Amino acid sequence: MEANSQAAVAEPERGRSDQKVGASADAIQFHYDIGNDFLALAQEAGRNYSCAMWRENDTHETAQLRKLDYHVEQIRGQGAARVLDIGCGWGSLLHRLVDVHGVRRAVGLTLAKEQVTFIGDTYPDPRIEVRLQNWQDYAADEPFDGIISLGAFEHFAKIEEDKVDSYRVFFRKCHEFLKPGGRLSLQTMGYGDVPRERKHSDLFIAREVFPESDLPRLADICLASEMLFEIEYVRNDRHDYVKTMRAWFNNLRANRDKALKLVPPEVVDRYERLYRTMSYSFDLGAFTLYRITFRRIDQNRLGDGYHAGRH
Amino acid sequence: MKKRALWKTKTGRGAGAADKGKTRAEIRGWMTDYLVKHLGLGEEGIDVERPLDEYGIDSAQAVRMIGDLEDYLGRELSPSLPYRFPTIEALSTHLAEPANA
Numbered sequence: 001m002e003a004n005s006q007a008a009v010a011e012p013e014r015g016r017s018d019q020k021v022g023a024s025a026d027a028i029q030f031h032y033d034i035g036n037d038f039l040a041l042a043q044e045a046g047r048n049y050s051c052a053m054w055r056e057n058d059t060h061e062t063a064q065l066r067k068l069d070y071h072v073e074q075i076r077g078q079g080a081a082r083v084l085d086i087g088c089g090w091g092s093l094l095h096r097l098v099d100v101h102g103v104r105r106a107v108g109l110t111l112a113k114e115q116v117t118f119i120g121d122t123y124p125d126p127r128i129e130v131r132l133q134n135w136q137d138y139a140a141d142e143p144f145d146g147i148i149s150l151g152a153f154e155h156f157a158k159i160e161e162d163k164v165d166s167y168r169v170f171f172r173k174c175h176e177f178l179k180p181g182g183r184l185s186l187q188t189m190g191y192g193d194v195p196r197e198r199k200h201s202d203l204f205i206a207r208e209v210f211p212e213s214d215l216p217r218l219a220d221i222c223l224a225s226e227m228l229f230e231i232e233y234v235r236n237d238r239h240d241y242v243k244t245m246r247a248w249f250n251n252l253r254a255n256r257d258k259a260l261k262l263v264p265p266e267v268v269d270r271y272e273r274l275y276r277t278m279s280y281s282f283d284l285g286a287f288t289l290y291r292i293t294f295r296r297i298d299q300n301r302l303g304d305g306y307h308a309g310r311h
Numbered sequence: 312m313k314k315r316a317l318w319k320t321k322t323g324r325g326a327g328a329a330d331k332g333k334t335r336a337e338i339r340g341w342m343t344d345y346l347v348k349h350l351g352l353g354e355e356g357i358d359v360e361r362p363l364d365e366y367g368i369d370s371a372q373a374v375r376m377i378g379d380l381e382d383y384l385g386r387e388l389s390p391s392l393p394y395r396f397p398t399i400e401a402l403s404t405h406l407a408e409p410a411n412a
Contacts, residue, residue: 246387276378280390284374 020136021166022156025111036114038262042248042271047090047118050151050187051241051289060247064242067150067187068096074185074233074293076148077101084144084177085109086135087152091119091128098127104163107144109135135173143179153188159214167216167224175228175296184229184294191215192238192288218290229294238282241289245279333384335407341383342399345376359399368393380406 044060046242052063053070056063071093077083079102085093097103108130110116119130131138157166172244174184196217222231252272259268281287333341343357350356350366363373373393381388384406396402 273378274373276381279372280374280377284390 020134021112021161021169022158024061025134033195035262036118037146038259038267041262042252042275043090044247044251046092049089051189052244052247053237054240054243055261060244063244064092064094067240068093069100070150070291071150071185072097072101074291075148075183077105077146077148080145081105082107082142082144084140084147086174087155088090088115088130089150091117091123091130093100093148093150094119094124094125094128096132098125103127105129107131107140109133109138120182130216131158133164136169137176138173139238140177144177144182144229145179146182147174147177147184148186149309150185150187151189153186154215157214157216163214163216164220164224168228170283171225174294178296180296180298182296183232184296186290186292186294188221188290188292189215189241190221190236190288190290192219192285194286197221215287221290221292228297230297232295233293233294235291236288237291238285238287238289239251241282242279245275246281249275249279272302333407335403338380338384338403338406339399341380342376342403345379346399349376357399359403361399362397363393363399364397 026281039049044064046061046064050063050253051067052060053057053067054063057065058066060296072078072083077097081103082105083097083103085097085106085108088094088110091108094106094108095108104127106128108119110130110132111134114131116132117131118196121129144307153167153170156165156170178184218234225231249272252275253269256268278287328389338358343354344361346357346366346368347354349372350368352366362386368376370393377388377390377392388406392402392405398403
């Protein structure tokens, strides 16, 4: 039995990036490949780089696991044959799926090379497959029981793009990836009480830390998924992100000496400022944190002149 | 995870043996210096009773100031403070109160 996870390094499509929506591989790597070791200084043990789900007496670690289990439950993932993780980060969900939830095959997609390496080294499990590949290029050999995507959707549309169109490409692909009746559990930041005409004035986030990415609005997510997915459940847990961002800030601050050995002081300051400013934004309600459960729509009635799932 | 009531600030742990937190005058001075540095005004141009947004400070800059103020005071602060206490005088008074020190 193979000890290593299958790190299928599918050639990322380096063709014309204007054919694709969302952030390019280079833009993704700008933030995430700053160095595994540097980002690890902010993260908790599981290296979950998305919002945790906090309950009384939680540590950051248990709050992150609670979040993972929430999403697995939403897609009815327990004991599933195949689950897809779009934007799999450092693999904690992939591991959780096979290790605790008995999923037989967990496939993760990422555009960050260092993450592929990390997952291969950290979770040698033949049930895990990680691919250095854009979801737009991925052609699954078999459909999935469920899809989970955590903190990746923010990268799926560029600032200048028509976001609804870009998100619709994502929902069409997810529809394709899923078995009939399959579910997608999505977690993404969003804009809250920021007027549409005015971008969040701290564009420093977009310019310096997450190039080419902008936050979605709930209305646009809903519009983009019409006729493809039924929205079963929506939660806005922005207070979870107040705590999570603050935890990353505190960790990085506590590890400042180690951080300075890896990157220049301006970079440490930039990330500290990012985490704390974002904590404030969630506190104020300028940003939201959506957890949305979608169910694939399939044709189930005669006529009516439309074809569910084919829009 | 300790619940942090939104309207109160945690007691900071200072380096000194009997740290009572910064005084109102110290905080007022810090904020004045901060605005001078970021606005390019002379100190005489700063009126502690003048609403911050009359200096052309937007919400992003105010929030950035709160971050730096956290570091100065050594404790977490709420980002709604510049809105609730919109002058240097009001904010420094609020932050120096014994209940919040």
